[in-house]
Amino acid sequence: IVQMFVYNCFQNQPEGLTLQYGTAGFRTHAKHLDHIMFRMGLLATLRSKKTKSTIGVMVTASHNPEEDNGVKLIDPMGEMVTAAWEGYATQLANAEQDSLLKELKDIIKKEDIDMSEPASVYVGKDTRPSSASLSQAVLDGVSSLGGKTHDYGLVTTPQLHYMVCCCNTHGCYGSPTVEGYYQKLSQAFLQLTQNALNRTDDQKRLLVDGANGIGALKMREMEPFLRSELQVVLSNDGSSGKLNHMCGADYVKVQQKAPQVGERCCSFDGDADRIVYYYTDSKGCFHLLDGDKIATLISTYLKELLTQAGLNLQIAVVQTAYANGSSTRYLEDVMKVTVCCTKTGVKHLHHAAQEYDIGVYFEANGHGTVLFSKAAQKQIQELVKDPNTNDERKRAVKLLESTINLINQTVGDAISDMLMIEAVLAIRGMSAQDWDAIYTDLPNRQLKVTVCADRRVIDTTDAERRAVSPEGLQDTIDTLVKKYKSARSFVRPSGTEDVVRVYAEADTQESADSLAHEVSLAVYRLAGGIGDEPKPLH
Ligand SMILES: CC(=O)N[C@H]1[C@@H](OP(=O)(O)O)O[C@H](CO)[C@@H](O)[C@@H]1O
Numbered sequence: 401i402v403q404m405f406v407y408n409c410f411q412n413q414p415e416g417l418t419l420q421y422g423t424a425g426f427r428t429h430a431k432h433l434d435h436i437m438f439r440m441g442l443l444a445t446l447r448s449k450k451t452k453s454t455i456g457v458m459v460t461a462s463h464n465p466e467e468d469n470g471v472k473l474i475d476p477m478g479e480m481v482t483a484a485w486e487g488y489a490t491q492l493a494n495a496e497q498d499s500l501l502k503e504l505k506d507i508i509k510k511e512d513i514d515m516s517e518p519a520s521v522y523v524g525k526d527t528r529p530s531s532a533s534l535s536q537a538v539l540d541g542v543s544s545l546g547g548k549t550h551d552y553g554l555v556t557t558p559q560l561h562y563m564v565c566c567c568n569t570h571g572c573y574g575s576p577t578v579e580g581y582y583q584k585l586s587q588a589f590l591q592l593t594q595n596a597l598n599r600t601d602d603q604k605r606l607l608v609d610g611a612n613g614i615g616a617l618k619m620r621e622m623e624p625f626l627r628s629e630l631q632v633v634l635s636n637d638g639s640s641g642k643l644n645h646m647c648g649a650d651y652v653k654v655q656q657k658a659p660q661v662g663e664r665c666c667s668f669d670g671d672a673d674r675i676v677y678y679y680t681d682s683k684g685c686f687h688l689l690d691g692d693k694i695a696t697l698i699s700t701y702l703k704e705l706l707t708q709a710g711l712n713l714q715i716a717v718v719q720t721a722y723a724n725g726s727s728t729r730y731l732e733d734v735m736k737v738t739v740c741c742t743k744t745g746v747k748h749l750h751h752a753a754q755e756y757d758i759g760v761y762f763e764a765n766g767h768g769t770v771l772f773s774k775a776a777q778k779q780i781q782e783l784v785k786d787p788n789t790n791d792e793r794k795r796a797v798k799l800l801e802s803t804i805n806l807i808n809q810t811v812g813d814a815i816s817d818m819l820m821i822e823a824v825l826a827i828r829g830m831s832a833q834d835w836d837a838i839y840t841d842l843p844n845r846q847l848k849v850t851v852c853a854d855r856r857v858i859d860t861t862d863a864e865r866r867a868v869s870p871e872g873l874q875d876t877i878d879t880l881v882k883k884y885k886s887a888r889s890f891v892r893p894s895g896t897e898d899v900v901r902v903y904a905e906a907d908t909q910e911s912a913d914s915l916a917h918e919v920s921l922a923v924y925r926l927a928g929g930i931g932d933e934p935k936p937l938h
């Protein structure tokens with residue numbers, strides 16, 4: 401109670417600022433978060449008592465500026481916390497100081513929580529300067545309700561998801577330590593790359609941009625486990641530059657610029673749960689290999705292995721509206737895999753992917769992973785052991801087994817995805833150019849418009865691909881899209897920033913830019929834009 405009082409006294413929440421547990425938890429300037437962290441410690445303790453499992457709390461604001469921070473809750477199997485509890489999180493975060501106890505009691509009653517149950521909460525943090533005191537506030541919140549804590553300190557977001565899953569599966573998923581994580585992934589990686597013959601040092605070399613964040617630290621720690629089968633050249637390792645500043649996955653994807661030049665490069669984001677690849681060609685041109693290209697590479701590889709192994713498992717790729725139209729066309733028409741489109745936000749993709757034997761999901765920005773159903777994993781394991789399997793099938797099924805071990809199935813993971821991509825390129829003997837040539841991206845543009853009212857005046861349907869309000873907006877977009885070749889455009893309110901996002905793609909960059917601009921103007925006019933009218937890009 402004393403601690404509750406202390407934290408609530410530091411309630412620097414500016415008047416009118418209500419925080420929403422959004423697409424990626426709470427996220428705002430670090431100075432507003434002290435009491436929120438403490439309260440999320442309380443909530444995680446309740447969630448742990450309710451589920452009789454260990455719960456995770458990660459302190460990070462991912463790709464956002466260094467001054468920001470945020471918090472995410474992790475459910476027992478390492479997945480994002482369920483929707484109902486997101487609601488409780490919002491409720492607790494915005495409660496007045498003197499109604500906090502009442503709010504807690506409400507949740508306990510509604511969820512019928514037995515307060516005599518023990519509680520266990522795993523806590524992790526990224527490298528932001530504010531993360532140390534904020535994660536302490538989470539730990540204090542847990543302790544004040546008598547919960548047990550394990551402070552993992554500096555870890556990537558996916559590492560904490562992995563720990564939670566390991567703990568609640570009693571070690572079946574792996575051992576809940578950072579070494580356990582490195583061991584599991586590196587063993588699988590080494591097993592896979594044994595299947596790639598005659599790799600040169602050049603082919604083993606990869607330029608990694610650590611976004612000046614936690615991913616850089618963890619990559620350094622992991623390097624010895626990889627036994628030079630991957631030779632990482634690390635930049636933006638946090639020794640001098642600022643977190644996410646002019647580097648990192650989000651910068652590369654949105655600005656379409658390379659923070660480093662090479663034949664095969666990748667960038668992590670600030671908490672290492674996203675990755676994009678890119679390279680510079682002989683003419684000095686930048687080529688982006690984003691989440692859509694990653695999904696295509698991985699699903700092609702998996703499909704081939706399934707055929708070789710003679711396994712009849714359904715494979716699907718889950719995307720969002722931001723997926724490049726060329727990728728969707730390639731997956732559906734050429735690869736003939738099921739493609740499904742969900743709303744933005746990893747939890748939506750994750751849930752959709754769970755519906756298939758093998759669900760490959762990636763947001764265009766590089767956040768994603770592969771999920772193997774229990775039944776699929778069982779079939780693969782049984783076939784590995786089956787003495788009647790011939791050599792070709794055995795090889796394929798063993799590759800599948802190692803692939804399962806390499807992939808962090810709890811959440812998108814930059815390190816795990818990177819090792820997966822490196823292994824696939826090595827096994828197939830592909831360069832970044834070969835990978836890029838699988839299909840050609842349609843030129844595209846993303847813009848933001850700020851509106852004066854609640855940005856949710858824009859309501860969408862059909863996995864955010866069509867706007868149902870304000871009136872007339874969708875008709876206007878439809879008319880504009882018709883002016884261009886191979887064009888597509890949609891708008892939606894962001895779940896992490898106070899803006900409306902505009903996306904457009906078309907046959908040329910000029911057309912994509914011009915369409916994005918025209919749609920921005922329509923949003924500005926029909927949804928109450930503020931500030932200057934959007935200006936053309938050229
Ligand atoms: C277009 C885009 O990249 N949107 C991102 C961004 O969400 P918005 O709701 O668009 O702000 O942040 C999310 C959390 O990191 C991520 O899941 C999502 O893909």
Ligand SMILES: [Mg+2]
Pocket residue numbers: 462463669670671672673674
């Ligand atoms: Mg992130």
